[in-house]
Amino acid sequence: MSSDTAKKGDILLEMRDVRIDGFSDERWHEIVKGVNLTLRRGEVMGLIGESGAGKSTLGLAAMGYARPGCKITGGSIMFDGMDLVATREAEKRKLWGTRIAYVAQSAAAAFNPAHRLIDQTVEATVRAQLRSDKEARSDARVLYKDLQLPNPDTIGDRYPHQVSGGQLQRVMTAMAMSPRPDLIIFDEPTTALDVTTQVEVLAAMREIVETFHVAAIYITHDLAVVAQMADFIKVLRFGEEVEQADTRTMLEAPKMPYTKSLWSVRELEKPEDKGKDIIMEIKGVDAAYGDLKVLDNVNIKIPRGRTVAVVGESGSGKSTTARVMTGLLPPLKGEVLFNGEPLPGALKERSRDQLHRIQMIYQMADTAMNPRQTVEEIIGRPLEFYLGLKGRERENRVIELLKMIELDESFMDRLPSELSGGQKQRICIARALAADPDIIICDEITSALDQIVQEDILKLLLRLQRDLGITYMFITHDIATVKAISDEIVVMFQGKVVEQGLKSEILSPPHPDYTELLLSSVPEMDPDWLTHLLEERQKTEGQTAAE
């Protein structure tokens, strides 16, 4: 519903000295501390920063909205000549969903499971009487087509659970586009998706933003993603602006040290080393949940003191392999060898001595620690359970372990809720170390963390491996992480091992088809990466079609 006089390049949104307070621990804290922002029609702004930097809060403030527990305390937010800070709620409601649209991180949680997709796509448009129901529906189908959804004419008749996550995210973009808004706010729209799906969604979003000349704010903590989408980038930290520049300048020559440190994360790389003997071997393992077979003849060898990275998209059987190794899921067929000896398939049959040698670290540190136990209890329990340490001895060892993970004894009496995301994951690492393990299985342990924290955790793991000679099996879908930490790589697809080999072998061509797709889908810190990739894929498709 952009007015006809609006031109590309007119200032659409101007935020001046915006301040937002959030309520926590029975006090109000300032979480956005005077940020300025100017966005013109047809521009895409990337908003990046670690969690807690206030980027989502600022994104929502661009709509004049503060989520429960937050309030806008100062500054002005001019949207197309209207100050949203001073505007009444009822007036703002007319803008939301029609002139300003919001695409949330979790599409699955944002759709009503009881309504068909197309009904939800056109709802705002029809309610605001921008178009008739019929027009809106045929327009939605055109949008589905533009977004390259399969069967664009009928996909709208499905319910949210009947389409995949990536498709749902694209339908949500169509929903946001349906009323032809002036401004779209994308809040980490691809964070929950696999890399292979992410590429498609990114391409579709970029296409639609360009076609309709809408202005967009793209919030993310993934630099490579934002490089594909944004015209210029603003970096936030602790609710303040660190710096802002156009995408190319920002990528090539960031000014501030903080920004540089963000950029350096992806440059971490470990020299590979083959290792001598095999510590753990998975031999011809089949496994199933009930009738659903998830692992099919899986063979993996893990060399001692080295890191094996297992990559693949969700549902490929990575985590199930870990469950078989730990004994949580006894295999239907095949066996797990540890130091050449077969391990009992079921957890109950393994001895304490076997148990402490294989430790596991989880993706979500939040749920991996009992919220009612203090750090000392969490780390101290394996010490007591496996090594029989008590009292003073146990306390001293806990302090030693805390120092090993670069924390100190002031953390002893903290509860998990009093730790930041990175600290939580460190405590989980300490808990695994406390058991004096030979091998640690890391299940996506960095994927929920900010990049800068990720890098630090990876460095810590590398140091521990050097000092203690621990073996890692590292499950991940992030190739940057793989480069940083692994010696060998296992690629999994649909419950099968596609290939296993040294990092250099796997990462250099020629690749099997699936590895190729997986590797090429990982965003690079190059603003032209997505363009090139799409061109290339089109070319190969053209070739195969011609043949």
Next chain:
Amino acid sequence: MNNADESYSPLNESATRITRRTRAQKIWLGLKKAPLSAWFGLIVIIAYLLVALFAQLLAPYGEAQIFPEPYAQWSAEHIFGTDQIGRDVYTRLIYGAQNTIGIALVTTFLSFLIGGGLALAATITRGWTDQILSRTVDALMAIPSLIFALMLLSMFGSSITSLIIIIAVLDSTRVFRLTRSVAINVVVMDYVEAARLRGEGIGWIMRKEILPNIMPPLVAEFGLRFCFVFLTVAALSFLGVGIQPPAADWGSMVRENASLIQFARYDIKAAITPLLPAAAIALLTVAVNFVVDWFLHKTSGLRDEF
């Protein structure tokens, strides 16, 4: 540390710290914010407990002491008169608190021990254990509990022990269901899996990993269950199969003096006498419910205000 060019260190990553408070401080903080109804409930409950604990000191006469005049009027000597065989009603009201509350408390504890323990075991082991226990509970719950209790009491006799055990077992089915439904959300957490991987036994997982995380709903349920048990004991006593004479009990006191109600038009005080124990039951039930309501509101997180 809010400086952008300071180098990164895990030690000063921002995280909200909760002010350390002792348990007493926390309770006092909570109480200060409690609504009037909760305060009323707490005061009533404390008064009842004091009466129950010090019944021997507070009562003017002995529990089963019989005076020559049955159905005596209210007087300075017998504040609420005497009952059908000449026992002091006021004294028996006080002893009734001790018997009824004592038995109800013991029964509720026992039902939580049985129901809660089995439910936790069922959620942790799942599989057949869970199926058998859950279906048994379903079967037990299908039978109206008062009738079932009556039947069992007539089979095993109305001793205090069998009374406690029978009510506890029947009530534990409700506790089982609640505990299972809240524990099942905790048992899928990664930290429970981590404990299993460590090789912890079922007892540790029950006590240390799950129980602390499901306490709030269980405490609230304890209050409500206590009320129901209390009412069941009173009801069974009223029917004559509960606490047996000469032990004083509010339920049987209502029954024994019920006939006095018909004399309301001659002596209103006499008519009130059988209602006194009933009122005592009602007041305690209301008080416990007030406190439970407040506690549930506080722990459920359903708060709109900031």
